[in-house]
Amino acid sequence: MSMDNERIDLTRPEFWMADPYPTLARLRESDPVHYHDTAAHPFWALTRHDDIVAVSKTPETFCSGKGIAIQGGSGEEMAEFENLVTMDDPAHKWLRALVSRGFTPGRIRTLESHVRELTTSILDEVSGRDEIDFVEDVAALLPSYVIGELLGVPRQDQHLIKVWSDGITEGGGEGDGQNEGGFAAIGHMMTYLAGMQEARRQSPTDDLVSLLMQAEIDGRRLSEQAQRGFFLLLEFAGNETTRNTIVGGLLALAEHPDQAVLLRNEPSLIGSAAEEMLRFVSPVTHFRRTATKDAELRGRTIQEGDWLVLFYGAGNRDPEVFPDPDRFDVTRYPNPHIALGGGGPHFCLGAALGRLEIRVMFEELLRRFPDIEVTGRPTRVRSNFIRGIKTMPVRLGKDHGA
Numbered sequence: 198m199s200m201d202n203e204r205i206d207l208t209r210p211e212f213w214m215a216d217p218y219p220t221l222a223r224l225r226e227s228d229p230v231h232y233h234d235t236a237a238h239p240f241w242a243l244t245r246h247d248d249i250v251a252v253s254k255t256p257e258t259f260c261s262g263k264g265i266a267i268q269g270g271s272g273e274e275m276a277e278f279e280n281l282v283t284m285d286d287p288a289h290k291w292l293r294a295l296v297s298r299g300f301t302p303g304r305i306r307t308l309e310s311h312v313r314e315l316t317t318s319i320l321d322e323v324s325g326r327d328e329i330d331f332v333e334d335v336a337a338l339l340p341s342y343v344i345g346e347l348l349g350v351p352r353q354d355q356h357l358i359k360v361w362s363d364g365i366t367e368g369g370g371e372g373d374g375q376n377e378g379g380f381a382a383i384g385h386m387m388t389y390l391a392g393m394q395e396a397r398r399q400s401p402t403d404d405l406v407s408l409l410m411q412a413e414i415d416g417r418r419l420s421e422q423a424q425r426g427f428f429l430l431l432e433f434a435g436n437e438t439t440r441n442t443i444v445g446g447l448l449a450l451a452e453h454p455d456q457a458v459l460l461r462n463e464p465s466l467i468g469s470a471a472e473e474m475l476r477f478v479s480p481v482t483h484f485r486r487t488a489t490k491d492a493e494l495r496g497r498t499i500q501e502g503d504w505l506v507l508f509y510g511a512g513n514r515d516p517e518v519f520p521d522p523d524r525f526d527v528t529r530y531p532n533p534h535i536a537l538g539g540g541g542p543h544f545c546l547g548a549a550l551g552r553l554e555i556r557v558m559f560e561e562l563l564r565r566f567p568d569i570e571v572t573g574r575p576t577r578v579r580s581n582f583i584r585g586i587k588t589m590p591v592r593l594g595k596d597h598g599a
């Protein structure tokens with residue numbers, strides 16, 4: 198272990214606001230299972246693709262039920278709700294099977310035309326304007342509208358999801374835990390959802406709120422409060438992740454003009470381009486696991502109770518798996534990235550939906566606005582959990598039509 202590695206603090210938001218990749222590469226090469234003791238609570242920092250996959254797929258030894266965050270911020274604010282992402286088997290298995298009914302391939306396919314309509318209406322709004330903030334005016338809107346659509350929130354109220362989301366992020370997303378704004382936003386959302394449940398009790402529809410009210414496994418249903426807790430998780434999990442893949446994806450295209458030309462000339466590359474955006478951006482910096490027993494990993498002795506942190510972006514630049522890993526390549530294949538998790542029981546429930554949103558957004562955006570350009574420096578989100586962009590000025594250019 199070099200002296201340098203001892204001074205690295207991967208829990209500082211500033212580390213993620215700058216370019217983290219050279220440091221992550223050094224760690225991966227010199228000390229891939231690194232004992233990180235420079236922060237409030239020590240943990241093992243995992244930076245190799247195969248180690249992250251192995252730990253994700255061994256939940257009996259490396260569990261999620263004892264927390265998923267490194268400190269402050271992510272996860273902790275969710276503790277009071279019945280929460281899929283911090284549960285272990287058998288409770289996780291039961292709940293995951295239940296809520297998965299809302300995310301079947303058939304249901305996601307049905308959403309595609311809605312996702313396209315929503316994208317079109319977002320682009321209609323900005324068409325004709327000279328310079329826009331791509332984050333606020335475009336990328337932030339789609340994921341919140343889509344979560345609204347999934348839940349069954351009527352179109353005229355879908356902007357509320359964005360308002361709540363902003364309230365929650367501003368309240369809790371800056372790495373210092375929560376403040377009153379965040380709790381107020383959660384309160385408004387819960388009240389609204391309780392109203393929806395009341396309405397669906399009278400007359401069910403085919404939306405997710407109705408579906409969860411009726412869903413039952415082994416004769417057991419989820420309480421309505423726990424259902425609302427799950428909807429809040431979707432709000433946390435589906436929003437900034439998708440938004441930042443879209444924003445980071447556009448920035449990557451702007452920084453690699455040859456790849457933008459390739460994608461514009463060959464729209465069928467959109468599927469592999471979306472995967473490469475996920476890999477390259479890796480908007481979720483980490484999830485944590487806790488050892489349930491003593492274990493060994495790459496020669497290091499892990500003790501029961503130790504924390505292990507999976508740094509997805511580091512695994513996604515592992516040269517053992519991705520040739521020329523720092524290159525953004527919209528034709529990259531195969532692309533076994535771990536931006537949506539390293540496999541195992543907690544693999545992203547919204548993966549198909551997130552992928553759909555990214556694909557449809559870039560299909561529509563690049564077709565309508567082929568001359569789109571990033572016109573200024575993006576500003577970064579201050580967080581150690583989401584590697585994201587807060588503002589990014591963009592000029593759309595001529596609209597070639599919806």
Ligand code: HEM
Pocket residue numbers: 253281282283293344430431434435436438439442475479480481484509536537538539540541542543544545546547548550551552
């Ligand atoms: C496209 C961008 C997205 C990224 C990069 C992303 C990333 C992730 C990651 C890294 C995990 C943890 C995996 C693990 O611990 O093994 C996860 C879990 C999860 N994601 Fe996503 N996600 C995205 C979109 C979405 C969307 C759109 C939704 C839903 C609307 C969603 C819902 C969830 C849920 C519910 C979990 C917890 C699953 C469980 O614990 O069983 N995600 N996601």
